[in-house]
Amino acid sequence: MDAEQQAQAVRGLCAVMVTYHPSAAIVGNLPKVLAQVEGLVVIDNGSTDDEIMALRSSQQKLGFHLIQNKENLGIAEALNQGVRWAKSAGYSWVLLLDQDSHLTDHFVGSMLATWEIHPQRERIASIHPSYVDPDTGTRQKMRRARDGGPVVSLTSGALIPVWVFDKVGLFSSNYFIDYVDHEYCFRIRAAGYLIADSTTAVLLHSAGHPQGSSIWGFEFRPTHHNAIRRYYISRNRVAVYRTYFAVFPSWIARSMYDDLRETIKCFLGEEDRGRKARNFLRGTWDGLTGRMGKREFGSGLN
Secondary structure, three states, X not given: OOHHHHHHHHHOEEEEEEEOOOOHHHHHOHHHHHOOOOEEEXXXXXXXXXXXXXHHHHXXXXXXXXXXXXXXXOHHXXXXXXXXHHHHOOOOEEEEEEOOOEEOOOHHHHHHHHHHHOOOHHHEEEEEEEEEOOOOOOEOOOOEOOXXXXXXXXXXXXXXXXXXXXXXXXXXXXXXXXXXXXHHHHHHHHOOOEEEEEEEEEEEOOOOOOOOEEEOOEEEOOOOOXXXXXXXXXXXXXXHHHHHOOOOHHHHHHHXXXXXXXXXXXXXXXXXXXXXXXXXXXXXXXXXXXXXXXXXOXXXXX
């Protein structure tokens, strides 16, 4: 891709970022995002008045579009709001970002170059970067399909041409949070499209709040998601299993194995295991019975 082509592609690219109680550091990261894209839409999911004021102040200085939700609508619906806005504004690409993910230098150029050189770029529905933990420098491992691309990948850092949403649909708002990315990747593949990734585009991203633990000399890093997230993780995993096992039995079986290991790490190395165990069981049951959407948490759940 030459400089002119890259400039044209970037001019058609809008970053979509969802915020939820953003810190000053997160707000301060917005100019770094805007430096690599033409447009930015920030969707805030029910933050406090002070946090919204900080976003509004940044909006006035930087000129991005801000969508304010009075309550937390979930990551899936917030992403859908951003995608709809980007499409209505005439953008041809969206770059999806979590609020705590950080672009490295030349990130967008490397992602677009991956698309440009791919032999089947007309079939690519999503391009993903290499994910590196900012604390440990560890690069996330991915299971790969026969076509060479990742089977599934994270939403944050995904570069998606907007035509994909007309062919595959928007994100499933019933998932609310967690496994939104896995469900969408399986849906992309079920529709016959490809997922690609870049070895040179690096996104600094950490899943949860991983901390090192050791039991009987065995070292591992559980994610330390809170008890509410543990509910959505367990529920939405089961929902993905139920939806896609018949389509991708071997991939889902491998995902189940990986998820079992992650759950064991949680119960071995994390605090608040009692509430997390209750939410794990409730989430598993709701996933089996098809109870989806946002869940209200009483004292027995949260």
